Amino acid sequence: MKLRERLQAWRYNLVPDHLIGEILTKRWTDNAIPFLALIITVATFGSIIPGFFQLYSLQESTRQLGEFSLVVIGLTVVMLGGGIDLAVGSIFALSAFSAVATFFILEQPVWVALLASLATGLAFGAVNGYLIGFLRLRAFITTLVTFIIGRALYDILIVAHGSKIQMSFVSSDTWDFIGDGTFLGISVPIWSAIVLAVVTHVALTRSRPGWHVLAVGGSRRSAHNAGIQVRLTVFFTYVFSGLCSALAGFLIATRLSGAGPGTGGGLEILALTAAVVGGNSLGGGRGSVVKGLMGAIIVLVLTNGLIRLGYGTGTNQMVLGILLAVAVTIDIRWLKNRHKVLNEVYVAPVYLRMGEPQSAVPGSGTPYALNNKLSEAEHIGLGELEGPEDVILDRNDNLYCGTRHGEIIRFFAPDYTRSEVFAHIGGFPLGLAFDADGNLITCVGAMGLYAISPDGKVTRLSAETARSWTSVNDDARLRDPNDLDIAQDGKIYFTDSTKRYDAHDWALDSIENRGTGRLLVYDPADGSTKTLLDGYRYTNGVCMAHDNKSLFFSESWRCRIHRYWLEGPKAGTAECVIKDMPGYTDNINRASDGTYWMAWLGMRTPSFDLSLRHPSMRKRMTRRLPQDEWLFPNINTGGVVKFDENFNIVRTMADLSGVSHPMVTSMREHKGELFIGGILNNRIGRFRIEGADPTWDANTAYWGTRT
Amino acid sequence: MGGSAGVFLRNLNQERIVLVVALAVFVAAMVGLPGFLTAGNLIAIVRSIAVLGILAFGMSVVIIGRGIDLSMVAVMAMSVAWYLQLLGDGMPDYQAFALVLGGVLAIGLVNGFLVAYADVPAIFVTLASGSFVFGYVRSQLISSDAVPVPDGHWVELLGGLRFLGVPVEVYLFLALAALVFVFLRFTVWGRYVYYAGDNPVAARNIGIPVRPMLLLRYALSAVTAFLAGLLTAASLHSINTRVVNSTLLYDIVLVAVIGGIGLSGGKGGVRNVLVGAALIGILLNAMTIIDIPLLYQNLIKSTILLAAIIVDGLLNPRDEQTAQQGDI
Known part of the structure; x- marks a missing residue:
């Protein structure tokens, strides 16, 4: 064996x-x-024929x-x-x-x-x-x-x-x-x-x-x-x-x-x-x-x-x-x-033996044990929204999210019942972040990195990076830009999840499990885009550390979180800081108490873990079975975890009822509340965090106070 | 719109126009050309269009089913040439005949297979197979351009047969006309040809075996070509394979198209072939009597064919919605 x-x-x-x-x-x-x-x-x-070449x-x-x-x-x-x-x-x-x-x-x-x-x-x-x-x-x-x-x-x-x-x-x-x-x-x-x-x-x-x-x-x-x-x-x-x-x-x-x-x-x-x-x-x-x-x-x-x-x-x-x-x-x-x-031949799965995770079974007593906390969340835009992958709030407490229809929707504070189309982009906006000047920067699936000014004007920042020498597929194109965050010097760090599949084919990428995810940086000073890291299995969320000396990014199909050093002796290198989580990691964002929130888009299952050790089986599966019978990562139960600077798990929350937030792709803390998005969800969740700083907001934490 | 003129105009279709033209040409030739209206000449006309008409029946069945068979002349000439060569080499008659018939059927089935199951446009398949049949038989199976009928063979006797003073191929032509008429009009498979030609996808959806039927049609046209070849050899006592390079193929298409069998399929029948054959037969005969050189006859025939195709294109415009990609 x-x-x-x-x-x-x-x-x-x-x-x-x-x-x-x-x-x-x-x-x-x-x-x-x-x-x-x-x-x-x-x-x-x-x-x-003699003399043919004479x-x-x-x-x-x-x-x-x-x-x-x-x-x-x-x-x-x-x-x-x-x-x-x-x-x-x-x-x-x-x-x-x-x-x-x-x-x-x-x-x-x-x-x-x-x-x-x-x-x-x-x-x-x-x-x-x-x-x-x-x-x-x-x-x-x-x-x-x-x-x-x-x-x-x-x-x-x-x-x-x-x-x-x-x-x-x-x-x-x-x-x-x-x-x-x-x-x-x-x-x-x-x-x-x-x-x-x-x-x-x-x-x-x-x-x-x-x-x-x-x-x-x-x-x-x-x-x-x-x-x-x-x-x-x-x-x-x-x-x-x-x-x-x-x-x-x-x-x-x-x-x-x-x-x-x-x-x-x-x-x-x-x-x-x-x-x-x-x-x-x-x-x-x-x-x-x-x-x-x-x-x-x-x-x-x-x-x-x-x-x-x-x-x-x-x-x-x-x-x-x-x-x-x-x-x-x-x-x-x-x-x-x-x-x-x-x-028939495009999907070429690889072998991976996933590490044994700590249990996330409710009541198991581990830090990962799921509970039903998120089912208490109130809903925003229920039935009006399709696919708010990421959510973000501006200095005036207005709430923004992308939708499957290629738009960015703005919900108005304080009760978030009124909304408008803030900008139409045309592609599916995924990750969102505000820069120092209040421009909304977004990763648009299959399109690239875009900026939207406060008055709603859309500009493309980047759609390609340098092509690598050994590539057969054109990997200069940004195929699946997923999430981003912005450093103090204005550089935008973002992930491109896969080089082999378009954004909507993420399930095929998970079945293939080949490491083609990248971390890239866009420099607004000269408009250039550079590839920093390559070869991860679906790079996803990005978040600057509180001290801005490093950033965290998640690797979904391996259930890991990595840290990429921007300064210090390890600058330019990456290390794995949390591995073998029980769920597939997604967006990461800052929390008010100096820790970090992170979303699980779904929980690992023993069956899919086992299938990762049998690439030939997965190959047969994609060839012979119709798509809706494929085995791929569970996305029916996700959750939110919180980890601290020492990578201890502080808290875990989920919606076991599966009604409000079965899968979670993002969460954003703002003035004592947590706003929750999911790429396959039809709402944004609003959850009061007990004991959180009711004045903290990310814009101030990143860019200081402003009028 | 009133009166009989309105009824006449409304019922005016290509078949009737061609019939009127044919009659007009006939009358004109009768009046203007001495020797046209003699029994001998009339029999010559019918005889000259008998072989052409038989080929046109095979072609029509294929065209009605929205196809075309450009390999007919090659099959016609080369199958008979091979048959006669085998006889000349001393092979027993029944054996040679079975072998050649098998070869002819094989070509028809290969044509049909490539059209039906490989989805290759008929026009390319049959162009290629015609070239192959000619090349293969000419280079591998026979030794010279013209192959004679052995003395005393039944093919030679067939050519001399008369009944009531009319050559036997005329009766064969009429018999085949009746047969094709019954097939197309009164048999289920015959009706299927129209359905498949009118709208192949719909025909397939209602459960008609569209693909096997295609095989059948191309096999039929190949066998018809073989029969026509035998009759040609019977009247000339030999077969000349150079006929493959002549304009005979276009004459067949001309007869079918000018009679009103639309190239887009699903339309026409035996009557159209008869009318088309009559017009072409009378025209050719008249041109020969006037002594127009063969080269000019070719020019005139091909120009008429072009005109017929233009009219066909205007009457049966291509449906851009159902025309398939690559259907050129």
Whole structure:
């Protein structure tokens, strides 16, 4: 048993399972499969075909690659916009014909031939764009038909004028250079493909029109509702694709100095396969130029390789058919099941053996023994509030709390029956604190650290910290800012509970139990945020010690309280001061008698403690059971404890009836009374503390008296 | 709105328009083209559209169920080519036939499976499978582009059969029309095709086996293609696999769409195919009599198809609410 448990501990604490899930959340993993396919294809054919990597061979095949890439880039943009363009083959052929006809028959200069090509592509693309964008026809069938029309036109033209082109004696150095020459050792088609790829990539990722294309492809209706001109955007994707194919057609015209019946034949299925094999999604919105280029290289190397290896007629079609079917199926299945896979692997629990706690059973005689004291609390805002995680009072005795609806509510002294929305933030305000100037500082779940001036103006102080070097998940973002307190020099110390889950998924974080909680500091002097400590299991409450030389913070899932030294010989280090509490620790606040109040959001249970020693069981649980049957920390009974400077437990209170304050996440002492909040509660409790100083208030204790 | 003109306009749909156009073209050709209205030419028209019409029946059943089968021509040509190749290699007839029929069914089922169970859009599945079927059979199973029918084989005899002076494929076409009509109109599964095509999600919710039915439809269209291929080989005494690269596929879609079978599914029936086939048959025949070159015929046909698709798009606009992501 012992050995088995130790093996489990090693298995789950040393193997970084969580990285798989974190890597899968990255969008670049979409590129991994095509990239692997690219490496395998190039390596295979490179080793089978003699002379594959020789300069001349490369230069010849890269000319073709350049032209093909141009076509694929155009198709990729159309696909990103949620459409498809099968007419590329016809546009390509017709543009090539325009170029050679202008150059050889009409005997015009090269730039006119280029313009003729582009005009052909523009016109053809505009027709496609009009039909699909404005008339909203089905892209696939429509471009298939325009492809046939284009092909029929091309066949007629090439039969009528093919011989004239062949007999022409026109020649031009520019024409020959484009078709034959190299610049810096790289051919013109490759240069054009590189330039177009870079420009398109930048446009898609960093410009408004590019974002519009992606938005339309991602969700047409949302894009329309957001005010994007959907039809015009779709129209322009086809025009762009037409221009790309036209440029490619011009290049092949210069390379072959002619156009034959086979020009552009089968290009539509080649380009389509390339775009899909590269990983561009059919529905639109997902994909990139790089994916298109990877697909182009894979498909071209494969088809050319098969030809050079001497496989007969039809082999290419067979391979393309398989490739297209497999790539489309993978794309659809992956898109559909990605989040399922992610859910399966993301939760990666670790092993923890919790220390044996002192009993909290009522009447057990320990300092932790729960009683029914809190059920005597009066209620404030019953039924009006949802989720007052933290509560705080200002110098005029008004009471503030955050709510689930993203607001900060102010209750007016002295009876707290009247209330108003003090500020609307939009995220769930958790921890609250007043600074020296009376600004209310709050940690907003999933958003960051915000300040609200006395007249209700909201300013963001911080939403990110420095990213750590080894992180896979972006840990610069504040994922779950939870509680804060303010030092005498104005620095704001606050906690960010987890790096792996959003605030509402706190239960998953507790089940995983991985230490990713942080303590951070925000310096108002220069606006910087720094990470002080990392690797705690759900850092939660923060409170400055009475002497301001250190601060306390709680670690919820380990039921511990730590002290972080701000000055003195241990400055910058942390030590655990109370461990193995019987409840999950939450906010900490000062008490009037030089001690500290601390909330328990819930009491530990032997069953969950046991499950922490069985990570494999918890992993199975999250995979196979519906969420409401999961075992996670008890939140039905919490309480309030009071500890002194020597970390003795002075007092423990709870509501055993479970009616008023089943879970407690915060409490604030003010003028002899204790105000109690709970993140899942529907009220604030008001509890008279016998023997407490009826004049003490925290604002004075922190910032001195003021008018 | 009053009188018979109002009633006429209200009842005007694509099928009737096309019927009127077909009749008008017929009358025009009758008057303007010498030799059009001879028994021989009329039989030639019916004969030319028999194979096209049979293919269009297979395609229509798939389209009514909100799908499309772009692999039909590849299956048609390649299955028969393989069959004839096997016969030429000396395999017993029943064995070769069973093998090829099995292969055809397999392709249909794979198409249906990928569409039904992998949720891949039909248009991609069948484009890919068409390419695969052509490539695989051409590169692995047969040795040349055209495969002849062995002398004295029943396929050859089939091509020569006449009944009352009309080639046998015309009767086959009419028989198939009756069969498909009965299937779509009077059988439960036939009605299911319409329900699934009209609203797949609702059909599934009321308990129709939508996915197995998809398999059935693609298998049906593959078998229809095989039959059409046999008839083609019967009349030409060989099969040329280059037909895969021709515009035949688009002619099939043209017949279905121009007759009024909406690409968005759930609409149309046998009558629409008959009307569409009649119009296309008369047009092709007239163009041949006028001696329009084949290249121009292709241009004209594809332009008509585009017009038909535009009209179809205007009459049956895509429903943005139920159109699925990736349904392009």
